[in-house]
Amino acid sequence: MAVDHQPTFSRTSLNLLILVCVILIVIFGQTTQDQGNIEMPPVPQLDTRIWQTDSGANVWFSPKLDEKIYIQLHYLAGFAYNQPPFAAGTSELLIRLLNHQAQLKELPIRFTLSPDFIEAEITLSTDPITMKADLDRIRQLLYRPALSKKHLNQAKQIIPSALDALWLNTYQSQPYAGPKQGTQQSVNSIHRASLQKYHQAFMHPSRLFASISGDINEQAAQVMMESLLPKRRFEAESFRLTNPIPVPMQIHANMALVPLTGSKNNPKSFANQTMTRCVIETLHSNRVIFIHGQWSNSLIIEQWATFVDAIKEEIDPSIVRKAKRLCVKNASSHTQTAQSISQLLIKLNRYHLPSNFLHTQFDTIKQWHSAQWEETKVRWFTTPTH
Known part of the structure; x- marks a missing residue:
């Protein structure tokens, strides 16, 4: 009479099997993330x-x-x-x-x-x-x-x-x-x-x-x-804007306005938003405007319906690489001429960002991965319900 034998595993074998599974998950997960990596150039230096x-x-x-x-x-x-x-x-x-x-x-x-x-x-x-x-x-x-x-x-x-x-x-x-x-x-x-x-x-x-x-x-x-800029004989106005109450995204005439956290005293947020803008411009070739403010940044996206179609699918690593290269190119171009340097310095000055901000920006570009884009889609581009 045939007897079915259930396979048995020792505790050591089970632990080894679990370890192998974890290693494979890490390897394949890291490989997926690595597909979006690029070779980063040196951070441009500024004598400020x-x-x-x-x-x-x-x-x-x-x-x-x-x-x-x-x-x-x-x-x-x-x-x-x-x-x-x-x-x-x-x-x-x-x-x-x-x-x-x-x-x-x-x-x-x-x-x-x-x-x-x-x-x-x-x-x-x-x-x-x-x-x-x-x-x-x-x-x-x-x-x-x-x-x-x-x-x-x-x-x-x-x-x-x-x-x-x-x-x-x-x-x-x-x-x-x-x-x-x-x-x-x-x-x-x-x-x-x-x-x-x-x-x-x-x-x-x-x-x-x-x-x-x-x-x-x-x-x-x-x-x-x-x-x-000599001294003025008139008194300056002391009024300063404060952080506004958060407002939801609005859509009108196939154009969307997405309010975001402002740039003041927030280098990491500024760098992340800049990288995300590069992703949007890579995915969506239509006009994208980013208006930086002290307390409220505003992202304007034209051809909203086309943009929504473009971001439906999970982002491809090739798009991530292309966006990173665009962001590096843009950041590096800010140090190429006296005009571009003056424009970079005024942003750092008015938003109270550190003089070594480019290091933060390059670190952000290097570490950025597709999972951050999926989080951003939910946080930024969820259509309001009425």
């Missing part, structure tokens, strides 16, 4: 100096052999600061008038606007005579702008924007809502006197983050910045 002008501006400097000298000026005066008694649209009108005057006078300065900052980029010749003349004329613009009444009336045109509507719907009653251009009613209420008061209180050196880079030494850079 930091000081404060007599007028209170925070300045970051790094020398760079270049044909031009670049200065970035970022004032805590963005459209989120257009709170009573200043009407919505005040900052937008102000930079339109400043840019108009700069163009008329052929000054090498251009202004842009973000939620937190009025931003200016100055491009200077290395010729001493030309440089001094331009610095004197730019200082006049920064401290005593004409703010032409005639052009003020012309500048009060509201240009309809789907992004502005989406932005307002996302941030609603919070300061970040704006709207950036204001409304026709709010803009019509703005007069030259109110623009002057806003300019004097908010475009103040003590509310300024600055950077400078070019073929000059530190002493020359300090002399230039002191000449450009």
Whole structure:
């Protein structure tokens, strides 16, 4: 009569079998993760100096052999600061008038606007005579702008924007809502006197983050910045924005706005968001805009439906590698010219990030793996339910 024999295992055999299984899991898991790795280049080195002008501006400097000298000026005066008694649209009108005057006078300065900052980029010749003349004329613009009444009336045109509507719907009653251009009613209420008061209180050196880079030494850079940014006789506005209440993602007209944690004092978050942006740009070739703020960053994705289709499947290691190379390329390009260095320094300055931030960014790129992308999809791109 046949008898079935159950196989038996000693405790030693069972322990050995478990150990082998664990090793195989680790090996295959590590192999999958390694497929997304790339060979990392050395971290670019920056020779950075930091000081404060007599007028209170925070300045970051790094020398760079270049044909031009670049200065970035970022004032805590963005459209989120257009709170009573200043009407919505005040900052937008102000930079339109400043840019108009700069163009008329052929000054090498251009202004842009973000939620937190009025931003200016100055491009200077290395010729001493030309440089001094331009610095004197730019200082006049920064401290005593004409703010032409005639052009003020012309500048009060509201240009309809789907992004502005989406932005307002996302941030609603919070300061970040704006709207950036204001409304026709709010803009019509703005007069030259109110623009002057806003300019004097908010475009103040003590509310300024600055950077400078070019073929000059530190002493020359300090002399230039002191000449450009003397003390003001007006008091600076003390109001600072605080961390806004978190708001959910919003979608309108096939465009999505994803609010994220801001960049201030948060190098790891800044680096992770930058890496994630590279993944998005690799997966989704349509337009992607990343607006960095002190307390709230904003990711705008056009062609939302196409993007959703692109991220449905688990990310391929080749996409991870491609995104890492893009991120390394972008980070390295920030140290190639005086202009790009000045733009990097101003970000580090205004967000209170360390001067060795590139080391954090390269470490983040190196360690980033596909599991982080899956977590990000859930955290960032979950469609709100109504």
